[in-house]
Amino acid sequence: MVEDPVEPARPVLEAPDIARVLTRITHEIVERAKGADDVVLLGIPTRGVHLADRLAARLAKITGRDIPVGSLDITMYRDDLRLGPARALARTEIPDEGVDGRLVVLVDDVLFSGRTIRAALDALGDIGRPRAVQLAVLVDRGHRQLPIRADYVGKNLPTSLRETVKVQLSEIDGRDCVLLGTAPGHGAA
Amino acid sequence: MKRHLISAADLTHDDATLILDTAEELARIAGRSIKKLPTLRGRTVVNLFFEDSTRTRISFEAAAKRLSADVINFSAKGSSVSKGESLKDTALTLQAMGADAVVIRHPSSGAPHRLATSDWIGGSVVNAGDGTHEHPTQALLDAFTMRRHLAGGPGGGPTFHRGPGDGTGRDLAGRRITVVGDVLHSRVARSNVALLTTLGARVTLVAPPTLLPIGVEHWPCEVSYDLDRALAGCDAVMMLRVQSERMNAAFFPTEREYSRRYGLDGTRMAALPEHAIVMHPGPMNRGMEITAEVADSGRCTAVEQVANGVSVRMAVLYLLLGGNEPAVTTHRTEESK
Numbered sequence: 333m334v335e336d337p338v339e340p341a342r343p344v345l346e347a348p349d350i351a352r353v354l355t356r357i358t359h360e361i362v363e364r365a366k367g368a369d370d371v372v373l374l375g376i377p378t379r380g381v382h383l384a385d386r387l388a389a390r391l392a393k394i395t396g397r398d399i400p401v402g403s404l405d406i407t408m409y410r411d412d413l414r415l416g417p418a419r420a421l422a423r424t425e426i427p428d429e430g431v432d433g434r435l436v437v438l439v440d441d442v443l444f445s446g447r448t449i450r451a452a453l454d455a456l457g458d459i460g461r462p463r464a465v466q467l468a469v470l471v472d473r474g475h476r477q478l479p480i481r482a483d484y485v486g487k488n489l490p491t492s493l494r495e496t497v498k499v500q501l502s503e504i505d506g507r508d509c510v511l512l513g514t515a516p517g518h519g520a521a
Numbered sequence: 522m523k524r525h526l527i528s529a530a531d532l533t534h535d536d537a538t539l540i541l542d543t544a545e546e547l548a549r550i551a552g553r554s555i556k557k558l559p560t561l562r563g564r565t566v567v568n569l570f571f572e573d574s575t576r577t578r579i580s581f582e583a584a585a586k587r588l589s590a591d592v593i594n595f596s597a598k599g600s601s602v603s604k605g606e607s608l609k610d611t612a613l614t615l616q617a618m619g620a621d622a623v624v625i626r627h628p629s630s631g632a633p634h635r636l637a638t639s640d641w642i643g644g645s646v647v648n649a650g651d652g653t654h655e656h657p658t659q660a661l662l663d664a665f666t667m668r669r670h671l672a673g674g675p676g677g678g679p680t681f682h683r684g685p686g687d688g689t690g691r692d693l694a695g696r697r698i699t700v701v702g703d704v705l706h707s708r709v710a711r712s713n714v715a716l717l718t719t720l721g722a723r724v725t726l727v728a729p730p731t732l733l734p735i736g737v738e739h740w741p742c743e744v745s746y747d748l749d750r751a752l753a754g755c756d757a758v759m760m761l762r763v764q765s766e767r768m769n770a771a772f773f774p775t776e777r778e779y780s781r782r783y784g785l786d787g788t789r790m791a792a793l794p795e796h797a798i799v800m801h802p803g804p805m806n807r808g809m810e811i812t813a814e815v816a817d818s819g820r821c822t823a824v825e826q827v828a829n830g831v832s833v834r835m836a837v838l839y840l841l842l843g844g845n846e847p848a849v850t851t852h853r854t855e856e857s858k
Contacts, residue, residue: 405546408558408839418843420539421546458555 341498341513345487350470350508353486354383357468358390360484365435368394370463372431373401376440376452377422382503383470384439400427404438404459409451424455431460437484441499443469446480471510473497524847525637525646526837529657530715536849537719538692541665543836544829545689550587551832561590564842567620569611570649571597571627576803576827577649577659581624584834590842593618608632612641620644622842630654630708645841653706653734653767659802660712662833663759664693664720666826670798671696671756679756679796682819694721699751701727701783702761702810705734706768709802710761714742727751729783731772748783752792759800760785760810776809786812790820798822 345353362368368391375384381403388401405422413419438452449467456465468484473491491497491512498511526532532540550556566585568578578594585592595615602611608627615623622645625633630652637646650656665688671679672693673686680686698717704710704726714724724742726733737744745751752758763779773779790799799815801823807813815821840848 408560408843413560413843414845416844417846418840418848420848421543423546424549454559458557459553 341496341511343509344489344512345471345510347502347508350486350510353470354386355390357484357486358387358394361387361391361437361466361468362394364466364483368399368435370434371399372427372429372434372436372462373399374404374426374431374436374438374452374456375401376438376448377403377405378504379499379501380438380440382501383441383468387437387439387468400429402427404452404455406448406451406455409454411447411451424459426459431456431462433461433463435464435466436462437466437468439468441470441501442497443467443472443480443482443485444475444497446476446478449480450478470499471497524644524841525633525648526657526841526849527634527637527646527648528655528715529660529712529719530655532657532716532719532849534692534719534721537661537664537716538690539849540661540833540836540840541668542689543840544661544665544832545669545687547835547839548829548832550835551828557587557589559589560839560843561585561588564590564621565593565619566590566622566624566838566842567593567595567615567618568649569595569615569623569625571602571625571632572650573598574626574650576830577626577656580827580830581647581649581658581834583831584838587831588835588838590621590838593620608635609639609641612636612639616642616644622647622838624649626650628652645847647837647841650708652708653711654708655712655715656708657712657716658830658834658837659709660716661837662826662830663709663713663800663802664716665829665833666800666822667693667696667698667717667722667757667798668720669829670822671796681796682798685825692720693717696722696757697725697755698722699725699727699755699758700761701748701751701758701785703732703763703772704728704737704761705732705772706764707761713759714740718742725751725755727783729773729779748785749789749792752789754794755797756794757798757800758785758793759802760805762802762804763806763809780809784810784812785815787814787818790815790818793820800826803827 373384375381388399391399402425405424407421466483469482470486471489472485473489496513496515500509624647626649633648633651668688669685672688672691674680717724718741726744727748799821
């Protein structure tokens with residue numbers, strides 16, 4: 333793919349913003365889960381996993397307890413598998429505590445069509461039966477195609493379908509930021 | 522088009538690593554209470570077995586079912602094949618039933634290739650063993666087992682029999698693998714030499730001269746007639762079954778002499794490096810190529826290989842059928858199109 337540099341992607345969240353936003357989400361989780369006693373954080377690969385790790389570290393600081401954190405790969409549950417070649421799988425790592433009877437908070441970077449979360453709910457159903465499932469995302473860019481909403485949103489980012497939202501995290505990309513750009517072609521990414 | 526798995530030699534290093542990495546993730550499903558994924562729902566996998574097989578057929582069946590595919594088992598015994606139906610007509614029948622993949626085992630070398638390069642069927646062909654030619658999924662599961670034990674430890678080293686590790690992303694570079702026994706009749710040996718070499722391992726074949734195929738000197742491996750010398754310094758030793766059902770001539774004087782010169786017993790196992798594992802594709806002839814003492818020891822991975830077979834075959838079926846086109850390249854089938 334050749335990037336079309338008509339309009340360079342501009343950052344809408346920088347590193348300090350992301351740190352602040354994650355801290356706020358952490359406090360919201362503690363508040364809504366009344367102390368976060370039974371919270372299990374599951375990040376959706378790739379960047380959701382690192383966001384979940386960061387939330388878990390912050391939760392541990394606030395509550396003084398270790399918060400179980402893991403990852404949930406949704407590849408095998410995607411509804412668009414047959415639209416491209418088979419995709420490589422990512423790691424699913426369920427904490428030893430399991431998910432049965434617990435409050436599972438799914439963590440992802442961008443909430444867009446909602447199809448990823450639909451797949452994640454299906455994947456979770458094969459692993460156990462949580463008491464409840466909630467969703468935390470760094471960015472909600474709108475354009476839902478399914479009746480799904482997030483419980484914790486870092487930033488609501490009204491976008492057009494011609495725009496792209498790219499989250500960069502220091503663990504993978506070397507720096508923290510959220511970039512808003514223009515798609516080289518058109519339509520949904 | 523690249524949509525078949527006929528030969529282990531068709532797999533590139535990247536393909537092989539992708540299959541093993543995918544198998545590593547899928548192996549984790551086996552530990553769950555719901556061992557099922559919805560990925561191949563609505564796809565049909567036909568197990569077309571012209572030759573007796575229990576573990577390979579069951580393994581493919583379990584793999585396809587765990588991916589939610591529909592499985593049709595077709596064995597030559599008690600079928601229209603015993604009434605004289607040709608491979609072509611059987612294939613056309615399967616095509617008419619809408620098979621998305623055909624897993625074929627056949628006593629004739631080349632039958633899966635014939636099926637894949639014909640226009641008889643539109644689906645993927647997976648070779649589950651053809652004559653004395655190839656058995657690529659067996660080689661993949663052997664490589665998977667080796668990788669877990671020899672590259673699954675911390676820093677990519679061996680696990681020293683503390684259970685299998687996680688070899689994700691690694692290969693078998695520099696590992697020394699010794700394959701012992703009936704290489705002549707073994708499709709497992711042929712596929713293993715090809716795949717292990719692709720993954721960077723150095724393979725030594727050990728067999729009596731009568732049980733080595735013509736042209737073995739052109740294989741990318743070393744050949745030895747001396748088991749004891751080959752055992753020192755090897756990371757894994759794979760004992761092949763003496764295939765008495767294929768032995769229509771005298772290949773060695775007596776079974777006793779064979780097992781004394783080429784069988785693995787406790788004394789020989791003790792001469793192996795501490796981390797080395799003992800493998801056997803099964804079914805084992807205890808007392809022939811392997812003694813009960815070795816087969817039942819903690820270093821023998823025969824049972825683990827069976828479990829790994831399901832994960833590896835799930836990976837192959839997923840990568841061939843999961844998308845709109847296969848995620849692995851196979852040169853030979855590419856050329857033929």
